[in-house]
Amino acid sequence: MEASTANYVETLARLSLFADLTHPQLEALAHSFGEEVFAEGQRVIRQDMTGGGFYVILDGEAKVVIDGQERARLSRGDFFGELSLLTDEPPAADVIATSLLRCMIIPDNELKAFLLRQPSVMYRMLQIEARRLRAANVWTG
């Protein structure tokens, strides 16, 4: 995995979500929020279980599963867990690692303060959410 050898700050700097942060801000981000690596097949967040977090994939892949049905695949730069935190509801899906999966994690109780401190990250997050919403609304039938 590339991220295992790259410096954590450099790994974060390469993600579009954090593209507007200055180097000191990236350093503060790296010092504040750690990373976790999941084994293939390990569940990262769990449908209907309280207390999730906001996860940004640094390396590896994961699948989104709702009621046992796979709905999407996620890879480097993708993030998940935010809808549950923003709506204050338990996650509506399982996210399961499909390879060795490395993520940065912002705990649920720290996401709001972080986004308010870093509005550029919030704006980029909104842009991505808007694209997701538009993709979900495209008529494919």
Place this chain on the structure above:
Amino acid sequence: MVVVGSGPGGLQTAYSLGRTGIPRCAFISRDSAPGGMFRRFPLYQRLISWTKPDAPFERGTREYEWYDHNSLVGNEREHQALVPEFMDRAFDVPARSEMEAALVEFATRGDVRVRYECEWLGTRRDDGGFVLETSDGEYRCRVCVFAIGVTDPWVPPIPGLEAVPHYVAASAPEHYQGKSVFIVGKRNSGFELAQGLLPWARRIVLGSPRPVDVAMLAFSPLSIRYLSPYTEHIRGGTGSYVVDAAIERVERHLDGYRIHASGTTWEGKLELESDEVIAATGFRAPVLDLPTLGVAMVNDGRMPAQTPYWESVSVPGIFFAGNVMQASPGLRKHGATSSSGSVNGYRYNARVLAQHIAEKHFGIRRERPTLDGDEVVPFLLGELARAPELWTQKGYLARVVDLDEADGFRDAGIVPLADFVDREGDACAVAVEYDADGTIIPVVYVRRGGHLLEHALPPHPLHMFDTEEHRQQLATSLAPLRPTTVSARS
């Protein structure tokens, strides 16, 4: 199998493994005596974790463990509660030497036979297992546990920082008399130094990118060290400053150092002269060649990534014990982390790990006592109220009761909660957790027909979780499991 290390994590793992019935276990250590990091650290000789020599429960009981965060846990009375035997009560936390003495005593009384001065030098795969190359020959094993501590100095790649002494090489406090000292880092070791130097140094500045989390600090065992230098800074007092800044470079000159930094929570640059600089930038696990074997690392390569049972996420058969277990964070519900980075947490992990290895790799199934249907609620209520495993490893360890169609309820012991919620089969579990507001609550999990239900029970101002209200709510939560039992018995 082989266990490497003779600090508290290695000793507890060796003790617990030695009582599982696994036929051939080798315990090796490069040190010459038990104690691990406590043979040398904390540098300024005082621990931060509490042992209460007198408590509401007798020493040696399971309940007493809750009041003693430093002793290892034994299966027999004479192996229990050893740290208070050595404390002189000069302070509410033990001295380093008292901790070390208790660990030596545990190894002696518990008959933990470690081959000392046998240094692990390298590792390779062999025939489905591993070969550990040591200073005393090769050890072949199917499973190995590395309890090697997190004690190697780690320094971030900041120009000039490599030339300043790390925490481990800091001098005695009197060396800093009348000097200005810049400490890079403001976590445990940084504040330990700051507090130790308060009576000696002329000026102390602690600097690192991350702001001190005041809300966390107030409830942390670290507060014992953090508070003096930090409150001094907050009050605008003299001689102690805590700065949120990314250190850009450190220049050495004839009379000392110049530190260049940029604010992280404030805008601007800082240039500061200091007589001394100390890098309290943390530690890494001395994993030697394990990454080349495929062991994935986290935290900037400082610790091995682990499953809820502390197995490498990428190399099955390699486990970790002791302080490094903190790299397995569990469910992180509401951001809560485990106590696996300290003795009170990882002593229980080591027991769970020993049983897990015995079952998974050696087919030695641990005893699972049966429980009558009407025993389940009082049993779990008692665990919620008093189990030291649940109270020290909040949100990480859970007490599990399995339900089998054929033989009813069985106490399945203490397991990682993350393992329980992802397993199958009808069962229930209880854990002590923090809710979203940071209040301690009992939580019940019921797995039935492939579905997991989660019930938060109410908090209590005195943390009494065995009230009538808790009993009733627990019984209601477990109701989905009861019809089966009734039909199984009819």
